Amino acid sequence: MDNLLSITIAVMLLPLAGAIVAGLFGKLIGRTATHSVTIALMGIVFLLSIYLCNQIILKGHPAIDATLYHWVASGPFQWDVAILLDRLSAVMLLVVSFVSLVVHIYSVAYMHDDPGYERFFSYVSLFTFAMITLVLANNFLLLFFGWEGVGLVSYLLIGFWFQKDAATAGGLKAFIANRVGDVGFILAMAVILMVFHSFHYSDVFAAVPAMSNQTMLFGGHVCSVITLICILLLIGAMGKSAQLPLHVWLPESMEGPTPISALIHAATMVTAGIYMIARMSPLFEYSEVALSLILVIGATTCLLMGLVAVVQHDIKRVIAYSTLSQLGYMMVALGASAYDAAIFHLITHAFFKALLFLSAGSVIIALHHEQDMRRMGGLARSMPITYLTFAIGALALAAIPPFSGFYSKDMIIEAVHLSTTSGAHYAYLCVLAGAFLTPLYIFRAFFLIFHGKKKIHGPIYENGWTTLIPLIALAIPSVMIGGVLIYPMLFSTPHLLGDSIFVLPAHQWLLSASASYHGALSMAMTAKASTPFWLALIAIAISWIVNVQHASIGDHLKSVFHRTYAVLVAGFGFDRFNECVWVRGARALGAFFYQVADLKMIDGFFVNGSGRLIRFISNTGRLLQTGFIYHYALVMVIALLFFVGRFLLGF
Amino acid sequence: MIPESYFLFVSALLFGLGVAGIIINRKNLITVLMSIELILLSVNTNFITFSYFLHNTVGQVFVFFILTVAAAEAAIGLAILVILFRERGNIEVDQLNTLRG
Numbered sequence: 001m002d003n004l005l006s007i008t009i010a011v012m013l014l015p016l017a018g019a020i021v022a023g024l025f026g027k028l029i030g031r032t033a034t035h036s037v038t039i040a041l042m043g044i045v046f047l048l049s050i051y052l053c054n055q056i057i058l059k060g061h062p063a064i065d066a067t068l069y070h071w072v073a074s075g076p077f078q079w080d081v082a083i084l085l086d087r088l089s090a091v092m093l094l095v096v097s098f099v100s101l102v103v104h105i106y107s108v109a110y111m112h113d114d115p116g117y118e119r120f121f122s123y124v125s126l127f128t129f130a131m132i133t134l135v136l137a138n139n140f141l142l143l144f145f146g147w148e149g150v151g152l153v154s155y156l157l158i159g160f161w162f163q164k165d166a167a168t169a170g171g172l173k174a175f176i177a178n179r180v181g182d183v184g185f186i187l188a189m190a191v192i193l194m195v196f197h198s199f200h201y202s203d204v205f206a207a208v209p210a211m212s213n214q215t216m217l218f219g220g221h222v223c224s225v226i227t228l229i230c231i232l233l234l235i236g237a238m239g240k241s242a243q244l245p246l247h248v249w250l251p252e253s254m255e256g257p258t259p260i261s262a263l264i265h266a267a268t269m270v271t272a273g274i275y276m277i278a279r280m281s282p283l284f285e286y287s288e289v290a291l292s293l294i295l296v297i298g299a300t301t302c303l304l305m306g307l308v309a310v311v312q313h314d315i316k317r318v319i320a321y322s323t324l325s326q327l328g329y330m331m332v333a334l335g336a337s338a339y340d341a342a343i344f345h346l347i348t349h350a351f352f353k354a355l356l357f358l359s360a361g362s363v364i365i366a367l368h369h370e371q372d373m374r375r376m377g378g379l380a381r382s383m384p385i386t387y388l389t390f391a392i393g394a395l396a397l398a399a400i401p402p403f404s405g406f407y408s409k410d411m412i413i414e415a416v417h418l419s420t421t422s423g424a425h426y427a428y429l430c431v432l433a434g435a436f437l438t439p440l441y442i443f444r445a446f447f448l449i450f451h452g453k454k455k456i457h458g459p460i461y462e463n464g465w466t467t468l469i470p471l472i473a474l475a476i477p478s479v480m481i482g483g484v485l486i487y488p489m490l491f492s493t494p495h496l497l498g499d500s501i502f503v504l505p506a507h508q509w510l511l512s513a514s515a516s517y518h519g520a521l522s523m524a525m526t527a528k529a530s531t532p533f534w535l536a537l538i539a540i541a542i543s544w545i546v547n548v549q550h551a552s553i554g555d556h557l558k559s560v561f562h563r564t565y566a567v568l569v570a571g572f573g574f575d576r577f578n579e580c581v582w583v584r585g586a587r588a589l590g591a592f593f594y595q596v597a598d599l600k601m602i603d604g605f606f607v608n609g610s611g612r613l614i615r616f617i618s619n620t621g622r623l624l625q626t627g628f629i630y631h632y633a634l635v636m637v638i639a640l641l642f643f644v645g646r647f648l649l650g651f
Numbered sequence: 652m653i654p655e656s657y658f659l660f661v662s663a664l665l666f667g668l669g670v671a672g673i674i675i676n677r678k679n680l681i682t683v684l685m686s687i688e689l690i691l692l693s694v695n696t697n698f699i700t701f702s703y704f705l706h707n708t709v710g711q712v713f714v715f716f717i718l719t720v721a722a723a724e725a726a727i728g729l730a731i732l733v734i735l736f737r738e739r740g741n742i743e744v745d746q747l748n749t750l751r752g
Contacts, residue, residue: 627751629683630744633673 004055005066008085011048012132014041018125026118035108038121042101049097056090065138084138088500092135092275095350096268100128103263106358106470110259127153131268139199140189150269151178158256167255174249181239181246188232195225205282212286230283230290241273241327244301248574250324254316258361266323266357267350274330274346278339282502291335295423298331299430304572306437311568314371315360318445325434329412332427337507338415340497344489345408348482352396352405355474359390362463378454383462387450389471394446396478398439398536401524404482411490413532418509435532439539447547483520491517658700665693680742684728691721
């Protein structure tokens with residue numbers, strides 16, 4: 001027990017140590033030492049995570065719920081820095097530390113010529129620390145600490161190349177969009193503290209069933225306490241996990257270095273919202289309304305962002321929109337109470353999306369930071385390993401059996417299909433459409449980059465091993481992890497995540513699916529009977545025809561549907577809407593307050609006004625000071641008469 | 652026997668004349684000095700009146716003090732006046748507004 005606890009603390013603090021060493025002493029110890037230290041620490045963290053996972057999940061060690069120290073004690077409230085290592089956080093820990101380690105190694109080559117080399121490693125380690133804190137928290141306050149920590153590092157890393165205007169603007173956009181979500185999260189915490197008088201998960205979750213019928217006033221409306229908390233938490237998750245309409249920051253975040261896009265904006269940070277909702281499953285289970293809302297928002301994000309991804313030209317943006325779409329899938333799974341499936345997809349997605357990003361990064365390095373796919377083509381022969389790993393990532397994303405994405409996505413679609421939560425039908429149609437769109441856009445990118453005519457002159461070389469090893473390290477789980485994990489995650493009793501996840505008996509939709517499950521292999525073999533599989537194949541075929549065989553079809557379609565095309569390129573106008581309503585509205589409001597409140601009222605009325613008033617009184621008063629003695633004497637006499645009169649007449 | 656109030660009436664009249672002399676006079680600073688003397692005299696008259704009717708001599712003693720002070724004051728006032736005339740060339744009250752704010 002003690003042993004495991006100290007290992008957990010080490011896992012939490014080692015990345016912080018790495019960040020401090022790289023950040024404060026990076027220039028002192030030099031580049032090689034910086035990356036050696038941070039990579040070594042991450043390696044240790046990864047090994048310790050494996051050990052913890054082994055102990056908790058395979059050996060069945062009971063969950064660790066321990067207080068490290070009391071953070072704040074105020075009146076009846078006590079807030080602790082306390083950790084909870086159960087099955088869910090152990091699994092997340094493994095994913096985070098693995099992807100982080102791989103990205104650390106990959107960055108050595110990718111950031112090689114960058115002047116901010118040490119700073120970069122410091123940030124990445126700091127991010128890992130914040131993410132691990134988020135995952136290991138056992139109360140809402142520490143969760144929020146990690147939540148804000150990853151948000152901060154995300155901001156720092158998007159704006160890593162701060163000389164670039166687009167990068168600073170992107171960082172700012174991410175920061176502000178996340179703040180909108182955080183308002184929801186903070187309000188949710190306030191309601192939780194008000195209703196449950198505690199921030200600890202275990203206290204809150206234990207009290208939920210008794211509270212499920214309680215109502216309270218919010219904004220003048222009577223609403224169920226649980227639903228209110230869930231919806232506010234959902235707003236927080238929408239900000240962090242980039243769901244409609246708070247998704248606008250994620251495409252912008254692609255201004256950051258590519259390893260960061262892989263680590264933060266694909267594999268880990270953006271899944272924090274998914275993790276949070278899965279962690280709060282005992283809360284969400286008691287709110288049908290919130291579940292339906294999650295379903296609808298997730299499904300809409302999944303569909304719309306998949307559509308937008310089809311028309312992007314920047315290789316990283318395609319993958320970014322794909323991430324949005326996949327996060328939509330995870331949300332849908334959460335809404336359908338298939339928390340295990342959501343975490344399952346989170347894990348597989350972390351691997352294959354990080355793989356796709358790093359492969360894209362490999363292409364970008366080879367082409368000297370060219371990101372426009374229209375100028376690529378025919379790279380398959382020059383970069384065979386990148387070609388292969390990108391293909392694996394694409395196949396996994398497109399849910400082709402037996403790659404990992406197939407299992408997780410198929411299970412989500414199955415769960416939504418079986419779910420009777422209101423909104424599930426709509427969600428089912430959306431995720432089916434998504435299953436068609438996903439292969440369409442990712443294979444469009446794939447064919448544009450690696451097939452067709454070579455458009456760049458001069459020789460192109462495959463990258464060195466520091467780039468390729470991470471790709472291979474990610475490609476292996478991208479192929480295998482789905483088939484390996486599907487049985488323990490979804491069908492074994494107890495599930496891999498065990499009692500970390502709570503599902504009401506009425507919501508266990510996947511239970512009926514488990515009857516027809518006969519092993520991962522047979523599931524892959526029988527895929528030909530499922531609609532999503534055929535949709536995916538058709539989509540790949542279409543994208544082959546349009547992008548490689550007859551490139552003119554694409555232009556023809558573009559001119560026929562030019563209006564739809566414009567809408568898609570504009571990303572359904574969310575950016576324009578934000579620009580017009582929020583940005584200009586805020587500016588107009590700011591100008592109004594500056595002109596009226598600040599200039600007229602405070603400066604004009606209060607500050608200058610009081611000065612003017614004093615001047616007016618003095619100017620009037622000085623008229624009395626004529627300097628003639630007889631005037632003063634008169635005043636004296638009048639005063640004397642007044643007081644004498646007052647004394648005599650008694651008024 | 653002249654009643655007490657007659658004396659007091661004269662005294663009040665003198666006082667009023669003195670005050671009016673200070674306020675109304677616009678020309679000569681000497682008039683102001685004279686008006687002040689008049690006010691002091693009205694006070695003296697009051698003292699003597701009450702001293703007589705109340706059979707208390709303290710009031711009459713006080714009058715001597717006041718006369719002395721008045722004489723000293725007049726001397727100082729005239730001295731200031733002479734210096735003022737040397738400085739400014741006139742002693743018109745309307746011109747004396749250096750105190751003006």
